[in-house]
Amino acid sequence: MGLTKQSTGHNALKEMFQVKSDSPYDFIVALAGNPNTGKSTVFNQLTGLNQHTGNWPGKTVTNAQGNFTYKDKKFILVDLPGTYSLFAGSAEEETARDFICFGKPSAVVVVADATCLERNLNLVLQIMEITDKVILCVNLMDEAKRKKINIDLSLLSRKLGVPVVGTSARSGQGLEKLRETIYKTAHGEIQPAPVKLEYSREIEKAIEELTYTIEAAAGISINSRWTALRLLDGDPAIQKSINDFLGFSLIENKEIVQKLNKARLMLKENNMNTDSVKDQLVYTIVRKAEELAEETVTFHNKDYNQMDRKIDNILTSKAFGFPIMLGLLGVIFWLTIQGANYPSEVLAGVFAFIERKLTDFFLSTGAPDWIYGILVQGMYKTLAWVVSVMLPPMTIFFPLFTLLEDLGYLPRVAFNLDNFFKRACAHGKQALTMCMGFGCNAAGVIACRIIDSPRERLIAIITNNFVPCNGRFPILITLSAIFIAGSGLFSSFFAVLVVLGVIVFGVLMTLFLSKLLSKTILKGMPSSFTLELPPYRKPQAGRIIIRSILDRTLFVLGRAVMVAAPAGLVIWIMANISIEGMSLLSRCASLLQPFGNAIGMDGYILMAFILGLPANEIVIPILIMSYMSTGVMMELDSLDALKNLLVNNGWTWLTAVNVMIFTLLHFPCGTTLLTIKKETQSKKWSLVSFLVPTVSGILVCFALTQIVRLAGLV
Amino acid sequence: MNDRLIPLNLLPLGQFGRVRRLSAGGSKRRRLLDLGLIQGTQVEALCKSPSGDPTAYQIRGAVIALRSEEASCIMMEALKEE
Incomplete structure (x- = not known):
């Protein structure tokens, strides 16, 4: 029989993420999310591990993993590095992306900050393009309440097509529901059906061209629509990860190259080059996040962050900052x-x-x-x-x-x-x-x-x-x-x-x-930087x-x-x-x-x-x-x-x-x-x-x- | 509104602006887009670091600090009122 490409890819990555367990486990669950959303707190609450949490971006510097048992099943929880996006290219983002794409987790819990939902939805939507099994955990509900921000979670869930659980992880609120949702999703009792992002007609046509060919070449081990998008936006780092996983280079496959060239030509005729395709992919996601936030979030106090701004004006002022x-x-x-x-x-x-x-x-x-x-x-x-x-x-x-x-x-x-x-x-x-x-x-x-x-x-x-x-x-x-x-x-x-x-x-x-x-x-x-x-x-x-x-x-x-x-x-x-x-x-x-x-x-x-x-x-x-x-x-x-x-x-x-x-x-x-x-x-x-x-x-x-x-x- | 565009780093503190286009390419562009800085996005200049740079901006509900090198690639249409 020998090893299939799929299994070697999977195993190689497993090794990379060191999913280790001394006893058999039933499901691997990945925990993703923006930095500073209380992801580590959720992780600790679920697993009982003491991973250090702090209020600054990029706290999870190594992949922590822990396990928990719910009902009769044992879950391995992998805490991915906090990222805003899966595209921008830092080592952390690559790690998170590769695990979600190729680690084949039974569910991906995306932790989002309730006080800043729109920004967080960007990542949620990106992950939903890769895998169906997404659970959105809207954390820091207590902070949102304090700031008089109201989020219609059930509407959000319907709009996204994935289960949404509100939590206040620091006080443990909502964690039981989250466990249950993870259990049900991993089991297939809940089957999320993520809303599909619709791109422009030309891009959708290009995706269609590629999807079948990719599926024929790579099988179902990889999301072909997502792979098609990555081929179109021409990001070499992501393509390399995909090739490593599949064990062969997609762009060396004759049929795929043919289709890709055809698609590019078609886009070019519509005045779109790789850059404008890339732009449009991001636009669509950002707009969707904006739309979702507008529909589901209400700010009862428009000046909810005035206090923060006042403190910032003192702590970072010319006179007092240093x-x-x-x-x-x-x-x-x-x-x-x-x-x-x-x-x-x-x-x-x-x-x-x-x-x-x-x-x-x-x-x-x-x-x-x-x-x-x-x-x-x-x-x-x-x-x-x-x-x-x-x-x-x-x-x-x-x-x-x-x-x-x-x-x-x-x-x-x-x-x-x-x-x-x-x-x-x-x-x-x-x-x-x-x-x-x-x-x-x-x-x-x-x-x-x-x-x-x-x-x-x-x-x-x-x-x-x-x-x-x-x-x-x-x-x-x-x-x-x-x-x-x-x-x-x-x-x-x-x-x-x-x-x-x-x-x-x-x-x-x-x-x-x-x-x-x-x-x-x-x-x-100095390279570009945002903080x-x-x-x-x-x-x-x-x-x-x-x-x-x-x-x-x-x-x-x-x-x-x-x-x-x-x-x-x-x-x-x-x-x-x-x-x-x-x-x-x-x-x-x-x-x-x-x-x-x-x-x-x-x-x-x-x-x-x-x-x-x-x-x-x-x-x-x-x-x-x-x-x-x-x-x-x-x-x-x-x-x-x-x-x-x-x-x-x-x-x-x-x-x-x-x-x-x-x-x-x-x-x-x-x-x-x-x-x-x-x-x-x-x-x-x-x-x-x-x-x-x-x-x-x-x-x-x-x-x-x-x-x-x-x-x-x- | 007039049609004169200013780079974000020249947007006075406390003022609002709307993103018209990005003059950056490559990974820098990607990073800015990922922050939600697409065309039409409203941005408020909040405060400057005591050392003069970077500046903090309110972008889609988050507070993000950008160095002048990045902010200067973001062409804005200044808004008088919200």
């Missing part, structure tokens, strides 16, 4: 630094208590010193440091940041900053990927998929590391608190200013290097806290802990194995010493950064251990003690500044590097991503150190 941006960031950091102080101390106290107990225990059992050293001095202490220093700021920082995300503020940041990115020949959405980088650079690198121009996407990937991630914040905060802020009433205020300064410096470096890359190895002009400013939404406090703690804090902390323990082990061993009277650690450090000195740091600091490659969170604990193992052991129960330790090891304010700069500008962590490799599929660009920040860090630190030393300031 101050508010920096101010908000500053407030977040201040709350984080200030708020984390006390719980950090308490945690440190608890860990110290446990350490004493552990010590007593090891003493009483008479275990050998080295076991005690490895387990307690090495692994336990590193772990305790990472948890007590990182957990409190993260539990404060992440919810606050998520709050801004939920409100819809981040796209405004991109809007405010776009001109700078344009001048740096970069993409405006780079600002969004940088915001993601604050949480985790690996996530930021993945988020770069929302940038559709390959050149600008690479720039965004390479420079993402210039935004300090959550693993690096503690280093910045700790050092600015002990070396620059000093003590006193305004200490935390100064610490915030310093951290803000570092971030602004990082942004400037990003812009500078984006420009540099655009003028050298990634030559090109949606979604409506502001009332964030849900409880959910935010739970979600950001569960999704982000625990994830990031978990990763740090996983790395901290083994790193503690390695460093303890290195510090305690001596060769000719000198520990391995000291040997390595002394090798690096001259170089470290030239850039205003020392060998131990460089060692800490190198050993911190798996996760930046452990740089400081490694440093502390290295210094301690070379000197006298002491308890590190306060920032003052840490300051003493550092000063005793030759630190000046210049060292602290250099370490902070190097924290910002050095090679990405292991996870981020692997992610870059995966995203770019290129060793070369991974290497560039490694070198660009590292070299800039070395240069900046070197220049600063030499200038300060020449000026005799230290």
Whole structure:
């Protein structure tokens, strides 16, 4: 028998979308929709998975999939990237389109925003051209109600010819109905009969010419009317996907070519070329969406979005736009630094208590010193440091940041900053990927998929590391608190200013290097770009806290802990194995010493950064251990003690500044590097991503150190 | 209405206009059309970024920011009142 074209195509794509299941499933259901329609919330409500949602376009950066069981059937739900259209050509749009076309889902749920239905219908109509099994989920009905927008769902359903379910996914309203509708549609109990879009007489005739020939050549595995349209509008990317799926090239089929030429000739006689055909296809869809919206949506309050406009006029104004941006960031950091102080101390106290107990225990059992050293001095202490220093700021920082995300503020940041990115020949959405980088650079690198121009996407990937991630914040905060802020009433205020300064410096470096890359190895002009400013939404406090703690804090902390323990082990061993009277650690450090000195740091600091490659969170604990193992052991129960330790090891304010700069500008962590490799599929660009920040860090630190030393300031 | 067309980037803030034609081609055209910017579509200029560019427009119920490079390809007929 062998494999049919159809099955190999199907399987290849299945692999591509990684529809995986450990148990048999009955139906595959795809979830499509515009960005920022609450698609992820619908996904989470249906599957119970915690996919992170945020109020900015392009949040679903990877295909998530989950499953749910309704009645006796098991459904696999594939969350497609949010797209406005299936035509415009970004990687996300291709993924979504290919899955809908070739993944053969048993149903496609299209999530639409009730407050902006017309725009969303564009995608709905496009999907309805590909497959019959469409369910329209009009989400955010609660928001629409608040804005006094009324939608006649049953009329919409009749007009579209597909089932329409209204939901308010955040509160879970309408989800049961949606499940039932999915079940019935997948089963064939409901058979949607999507309204057919009628094009002009000439185009319809051309479609007719082609449809039969395509059906004869490709069978029923592909929608022939849709394929005919794609051949007529001549989009090479879509045709390539179709050819890959079918396993042969449509335009190499003699009959199809013949018919296509005939159709084109006929259109030409009617004064239509490929471009005007394309135009007409889009016109027809946009007009239909307009017509449907006019018939089914009533605005009882014409000024429903006046509030949003007023807020926008302040948040993006010349006078307040930038101050508010920096101010908000500053407030977040201040709350984080200030708020984390006390719980950090308490945690440190608890860990110290446990350490004493552990010590007593090891003493009483008479275990050998080295076991005690490895387990307690090495692994336990590193772990305790990472948890007590990182957990409190993260539990404060992440919810606050998520709050801004939920409100819809981040796209405004991109809007405010776009001109700078344009001048740096970069993409405006780079600002969004940088915001993601604050949480985790690996996530930021993945988020770069929302940038559709390959050149600008690479720039965004390479420079993402210039935004300090959550693993690096503690280093910045700790050092600015002990070396620059000093003590006193305004200490935390100064610490915030310093951290803000570092971030602004990082942004400037990003812009500078984006420009540099655009003028050298990634030559090109900024490509076209559009950015949606979604409506502001009332964030849900409880959910935010739970979600950001569960999704982000625990994830990031978990990763740090996983790395901290083994790193503690390695460093303890290195510090305690001596060769000719000198520990391995000291040997390595002394090798690096001259170089470290030239850039205003020392060998131990460089060692800490190198050993911190798996996760930046452990740089400081490694440093502390290295210094301690070379000197006298002491308890590190306060920032003052840490300051003493550092000063005793030759630190000046210049060292602290250099370490902070190097924290910002050095090679990405292991996870981020692997992610870059995966995203770019290129060793070369991974290497560039490694070198660009590292070299800039070395240069900046070197220049600063030499200038300060020449000026005799230290 | 007079027949003088202005590019969208020159439409004063707070004013409405109607799309007459797009002077872009290729994928840029596609992208603009996909936003619903077909002939006859009403657009309102809302606000400018503090750095001068891009500008936010109200297009078919959505707020979309366009850089001046894109907006200048959209030829508008200015409307005095809604």
